[in-house]
Amino acid sequence: MxxxxxxxxxxxxxxxxxxxxxxxxxxxxxxxxxxxxLFKVFGDSTRIRILHALSASEMCVCDIAALLGMTQSAISHQLRVLKHARLVKYRKEGKVIYYSLADDHVNQIFAQGLEHVNE
Amino acid sequence: MxxxxxxxxxxxxxxxxxxxxxxxxxxxxxxxxxxxxLFKVFGDSTRIRILHALSASEMCVCDIAALLGMTQSAISHQLRVLKHARLVKYRKEGKVIYYSLADDHVNQIFAQGLEHVNE
DNA sequence: TTAATACATGAACAATCGTTCATATGTTCA
DNA sequence: TGAACATATGAACGATTGTTCATGTATTAA
Incomplete structure (x- = not known):
């Protein structure tokens, strides 16, 4: 062996x-x-920005797209990845779907990462 | 705007x-x-395995290659990435170069990640 | 039912990434 | 000095990834 x-x-x-x-x-x-x-999901600046936005407030897809200056389609594709990694959850209200962070792990992983980046 | x-x-x-x-x-x-x-660096299973190995002990390139069943070249390329992200440091002893974790952030980020993965 | 709108998704493309292969560098020891 | 060996590195390849574009689904309101 x-x-x-x-x-x-x-x-x-x-x-x-x-x-x-x-x-x-x-x-x-x-x-x-x-x-x-899991870390691969964190390893993209679009997803990082989405996650950080959601840590401030729940948001619908259109709001996130407007905030980041990207197409609705691009955001939707990325939210799918985040959903699959169980990093975000959502609730439906008529046509609108509100996304938010799934739990507090995201914030904690963020904090550790930023600590390293800022040395 | x-x-x-x-x-x-x-x-x-x-x-x-x-x-x-x-x-x-x-x-x-x-x-x-x-x-x-930073998270992109964590987002590869070879690098994750290297980091986890180094959290157990400092190791030379050949040892890591043998442990993971990969070529010396592949490991060396990945160590370059880890070095550039300031996640590992090294010391030289003759021909042999011993790599180890740069600081404790790696272990902490690991722990947070595993907590999420294990739900 | 129809128009409008919020969101999802499949295909396609360019860009990025991980590994391999060949080769180079640098150190030890005879 | 030269052989042996630990490590580094550049080029090239296939595989993966993020975005765009076009289109589909579902809900609301007229």
């Missing part, structure tokens, strides 16, 4: 003990994949 | 008061862009 890795990384293993220790500490592949998928 | 946005979003503004209120609460465009760039 270890031999496969030696072949694929094209170099001899220097610290076998460390690799084994770290390997045991790694969460299941799937968790890390899900985590990457 | 408001007219441009009406044109670009292709819909009449429904809640002008909310838009104005939210607009005032928005951080500078550049901050949100930087924030998106």
């Amino acid at each position: 270890l031999y496969n890795e030696i072949e694929s990384c094209n170099c001899s293993i220097i610290h076998e003990d460390i690799i084994e220790k770290v390997r045991e500490s790694m969460p299941p592949e799937e968790s890390l994949y899900d985590l990457a998928e | 408001l007219y441009n946005e009406i044109e670009s979003c292709n819909c009449s503004i429904i809640h002008e008061d909310i838009i104005e209120k939210v607009r005032e609460s928005m951080p500078p465009e550049e901050s949100l862009y930087d924030l998106a760039e």
Whole structure:
């Protein structure tokens, strides 16, 4: 099993003990994949701006489009991504659909990120 | 000024008061862009796995490649991205370069993200 | 029922991204 | 000095992504 890795990384293993220790500490592949998928959603400035806007107030699609100076279609596509990641929720009122943040995790992840960016 | 946005979003503004209120609460465009760039770095499962490995122990490039079953080149390219985002630091010891997490923000952002993923 | 409007969505395109491959740099050791 | 090895990097490729455009659905109001 270890031999496969030696072949694929094209170099001899220097610290076998460390690799084994770290390997045991790694969460299941799937968790890390899900985590990457979550951050991928945060990794677009349009979505970041939508999320930040929604942290200030619930808004309908048209309002967000007007605020960000983008088309309704572009916003709608992005809201779909945010909805799928369970970062926003919505309520319907006639023709109008009001979006808001799904929970407080968004604000907390924002805060941590901004702390790093502002060093 | 408001007219441009009406044109670009292709819909009449429904809640002008909310838009104005939210607009005032928005951080500078550049901050949100930087924030998106940061999360973009977290948004790849290879980089997530590297970061998680480094949160357990400092490691050299070959070790990481062996651990993840990937080529040394692929890891090196990704470490470059992580270095540029100031998420990892390194120390040199002869031929070998040991990488480690730059600060504790990584762990905190990880924790917030995992909390959301695990609902 | 019809017109108007808020929102969703599929196809298509350009742009960005992650990996591979080949090769270069820099250090150690004989 | 030269061979071995750890790491870095540029070019190129396929894959993914964000937006636009055109169109579809659903609701309201006349």
